[in-house]
Structures are given as structure tokens and as C-alpha cells.
Amino acid sequence: MNKMYIVLIAVKIGGAEKRFIDIFYELVNLNKNTFLVVSQSIADYITNELPFIHENVIILGNKQEPLLIFVIRYLHWLSKKIKEPGAYHYPINCLFFAHVFSKHQISSSFVQSDFNLSLPSLSYIKSLEYREKINACKMLVKHKLLLHCSHKVDVLNPSVYYKLIHQHPEMSKKISQTTCGTYVNLNNFLFQIDSNQLKIQNQREQNIVFMSRMIPKAKGIEDFLGIIKEVYDLIKESNFSQVKFLIAGAGPLVPEVLSQINTLNQKYSIPIEFLGYQPSVKILIQSNIFLSFQKVNNYPSRVVAEALLSGTSVIIRDNGESRLFGDPHVGIEYVNDALVPIDVSTAIIKLLRQYQQDTYFSRKIHNAAVKRFCQSDTIKYFKKLMDFEI
Template identity: 25%
Template sequence: MSKYLVIASPSIGGAERRFFDIFKSMNKNKEDIYLVAPSSLLQKLDNNYKLNDKIISIELARWSYVMFCFQFYFGVVSKSSKDDTFHYPLNPPFFLHYFPIRKFSISYCYCYAKPKISLKSIGLSFQRIAGVFASKVDVLSPAVYDELKKSDKKFSLTPGGSFVDAADFNTDGKKNDVAIISRLEHGKGIDTYIKIVELLKSAELDLVQPLPKFRIYGEGTLKQRVENKVSDLSNRGVEVTYNGFASPQEILSESGVVFSLQTTTNYPSRVVVESLLSGSQVIVLNSGDTQEFGQVVGLHYLNEDLSNLVEVFNAVSIEKMSTGIKKDISEQAKVKFNSPSYLEYYKRVME
């Protein structure tokens, strides 16, 4: 029996990276698992993906969900064995599993509400419908799980939040900068980050260290607005740059402090986990169920009204980031976010 982990998404985000790491770790453990994804996503996840015979690339000149499903059905589903299983973290094409009939499971990766039928989001609609027919449903958010757990035993809560392949991260690098790694969309924290930079500039005399370099990483519909704000801040003497897309490893080798500022919740943000594994300190907006992270070395909670901004920022002095502190942050994060029990959980979900 083979397992197929299918990521029907062209862009890279926390969910895509998390499930790629799950695939890699299961593959290392000799599990009979395949990853199926569009070539545009695989190019961002792994430059050497063509060398892995367990990775099935759906070659598309440009992203089309319909064409992805067409190629996936005839190239994979129709050729699969009756005991094979499929798992869909995003945009599940449940309609492909009636002929031939194949067992499938899904994940609810949304942290703000359970999926619902909506003309505004085909992905959410498919998640909602697929949840009816899926054999098992993995739910990432504790808040969403609380809404669902009494309705059907097929639902289960992702243990411990996120999962990251710790081998991909280390504590090397200068770590002199302050950064946000985010999709440039409303609610993802970029507006709050810009406001924070402005507030820190105004409170410069109250800071225990000079203003550091501020960096913005990510892509999205607010790109032009961000570039305009960066230009304005630069003209006011703030050292801030917009750097577009870059790999987390590249970013975190330079970033001593990372912000996670999503307005709904920051649990279980992958950026938080990757930053901690890299020995960077993290400031999270205390929104929603962000407190699910608990007390973690290197993690600092910022009030939603930003009232403790100066206090928190002074507490994460980059100048005091010794090698020992960075390693302590990283080692404790490995224990929490790289547990073998996490992989065992997904093996059960995909059975």
C-alpha cells in the first residue's frame, strides 16, 4: 500500500513547507510515500526534486487547478492500486475518488474558522465538502477543532502544532537584523509590522540599543503598498528594506529577531518554529489562541494593542545573543517541534 501526499497549490507558504517536511521525514524513515505537487511549487521547495523518484511533478506552464486535476487523475489516481491512500492538505479534489474509488484524508490548515461553502473561496468550499467524504480529517487549530470534535470521530487535532525538519536549520550567521516573513496580505501582519517600525522610531530614545536594520520578506497583493511605505520610512532615516521572496534559511542566518503578527492567531505559525530552530528570538502578537505555544525559550508575547512594545523589544537585545543562548533556543525548539510522534500521527491519518 502506497501513500500519496498531494499538495494542490502553486504558491509556497507554511502549510506547503510543513507537509513537504513531513514527506521528507517519512521518506527518510523508509515509508512508502509519494509527494505530488505542481512543478512551480516544487521548484521553490527543493531545487533537486527531479532527482527524487518519490516526488511526482505535475508539469504546468502556468497554474491551473483544472489542468492539475486532469494530469493528476490520469497520471496518478487512475493508475493507483485499490489499497493506496491519498492525503490533501489544501484544495482537495475529492471528486476524483469515485472512479476508481480510493480512500482519502484531508487537513484543515486554516486557523481562523472551520471551512464553509463560499463563492469567494473555492479552496474553502472544497475543504468543507471533502470533509464529509474523507476517511479522516486532521485539524491544525485547537479553536477550530473545538467546534468540530463532537460532530464526528473522524476529526483529530494536529499534535504540538507545526512540524519542521530540524536538519534544515542551524544557529549560524550574524543575526543582526529584525525581520518579518509573511505573505503580503491583510491580516497576515505586514500592516502591524510597519506600524511597529514607526512606533520604535518614535520611541528611539527609550530603547536600550540603536534601531537595528528592519527587513521585510514575502510576496502578495500588498507588495506595492509595502514598497511605498518602505520608501517613506527610509526617507525618515529608518534602515528598512523590502527583500521579496527568499529561503527561510537565508533569512534566518541574518535575523536575530523575527516578528509573527497575524491578527487572527499566530499558532501554530511555521515562521515561529523555523526562527526558534535557527536560534532567533521571536515576538508574536498575542492574538487568538497564540498562547497555545506556551512558555518557550526565545518566544515573547506582544499585546494586541502594542502597549508593551518597547518593553518586549528591549528584552530581546540582539547584542546579547551569545552562541550559548542561540543554541539553547534551538535545542528546546527541536524537542517541541521535531517529535517522531508527530510523524506517527500522520501515518495513522493517512492509513
């Protein structure tokens, strides 16, 4: 049987990287010839957060090396494998050009929540800033090349899948949709938490968490900071005086976020704290509510699944295909895309009251999430994809 490699071209851990690490840990149980190729930075996450680092994890490079250096190291490693048959799956940043002179089978994943493979209109191009125009052109070329050069393409988001099929019906045989949305390896997840925290409600605090990459016009951090004063005032009127807002993440917006938090603290006495980058599960397991306010589409966000598995309820901005998380689903409330403060505060108060009234609310949220996000069908799907049986 040919070897199968999942290749993570990344030096920072994110939702896509976590998902495929979890998938690898299940796939290797089905096929001992499955390997995971990662940078040292990603390997550090595995070492620190998971029960063990599997012997089939191939680590290239040193700590804190930039992405370009890791790519060079990977290409050098791959050059020794050119004559060997094998299947290579790229969840992100597919390096299809590296396999031109090989007989390798190449598969890749589209993990974006939205994109277009058609040329944008002239009016739309004119509306963009110069850097945005360059990025839009880069992404268009990248996606077209990836689609044409991959033997198989896995698509995470349903709307993206249907858009691809519509725009390229001739390629429908090579395109398939991920089953069940995001996936979490339950054993790896439970290793990161104290399971008693799912049972004993009084260990949780009334923390309301916003956690994402701090990047503009995408994750909704600007929108959240814009309504937080009104939301907090409405929550106080309902006698939830112990509420605290936590913001976690890293990215270019951090200085602006810190400045706004300082203003909210000093001018309005709002209990809000910035934590920087933190392991998501360790924050979620101690909190009551997680906010997912992405601007385009929240489905199938990895951190939403992690929150629910932590027994943490989630308030989701109702846009795109966000309701595919479950409608209804234990512990999920949806709020209008406009993020009206009274709607957000009403959802928060409703969930906080459920925690008060039901000692086992966290456990119920967790159990429902296990059935939704830890399905073996996902593993079977990726095994078939990498075996080229789909």
C-alpha cells in the same frame, strides 16, 4: 501494503507545503510505498532548498504553470490509478470528487487557524463586501464537502478541532488533531543553514524581520507599518542604533507596502528595507528578532518554528492560541493584541539585551525549538492517519 500518496495541490510554496514535504521525508523512511505528488514549482523548492529530491517524489507539469493546469495534469495522472488501491492525503485543496468511482482511502487536513461550518448571521453577511460574501459562501461549501467526503480529517489548530467536534459530534470518529502543532524536519532544516551561526553571536546583525504573504486583513503588515515609527524612536532611546527593519514577502499589498516604506525612509529616516519574496531561513539565520503579528491566531505558524530553530527570537501577537508555542519558551516574547508601540519596543529591547549578555542565546533558542517542533510523534501520527489506524 497499499501505496500512500501525499498530494500537494499547489504551485506556490508556503508553510503547509513545507510542513508536509518534511513529513513525507520522514514517512518514506517508515514506509517505502509513500509518495509525494507535486507541481514542478514545488519540486524546484525541494531541489534548491533540501539535500536531495527523493526518488518517490512524483513531479507533474512544467515550470510556472498555473494551478488549474496542474490540477488537470494531476486528474489525468490519477485517472490511471482509479483501479489501484491506495491512500491519498490532501494537506490543502482536497480533490475528493476525483475519487468517487475508486476504492481509494481519502484523508485531508484542515490547516486554517479559524473558520466556521455554521451559516453566518444575516447581519454578518450584510456587513461583508460582495467579493467577501462570495468567498465566505465558497469556503463554507468547500469545508462542508471536504468534511463529509473525506474518510479521515486531520486538524492542525486545537480550537478548530474542538469547533468541528462540537458542530459535528456524529463525525468525531473521523476527525483527529495533529500532535505537537507544526513540524520541521531537522535534517532538512540544518541543510539550509551554517550551524556555526547558531554558536557565534557576533555574526548576527540587529535585524528585526517581518515576513509573511502580503495580503490584507490577515498577517498584520498594515498594523506593523502603522506603529514602526514610534517603535523605532523608542528603540533609539535605548542606544540600539544599529537596528534595521526587514520586510519580506509577496502578494497584492506589495505596492502599498513599498509606498509606505519609501515614506518611512525619506521622511523619517527609518532604516527599513523591502526584500520581496526570499527563502525564510536565509534571512532568519542572520537576524535577531522575527515578528509574528497575525490578526486572528499565530499558532501554529511554520515560520515561527523556523525562526526559533534558526536561533532567532520571536515576538508574537498575543491572540487566539498563540501562547501554545510555549509560555514561557526560550526566545519568545508575547505582546498585547492591540500592538501598543511601547510594548513592542520593550520586547525588542529585552531580546536584544539578551543577545548582548548571553553569547549562546541563539543556541539555547535553537535547542529548545528542536525539542518542541522536531518530534517523532508527529510522524507516527501521520503514519497511523494514512494507514487509517486512527
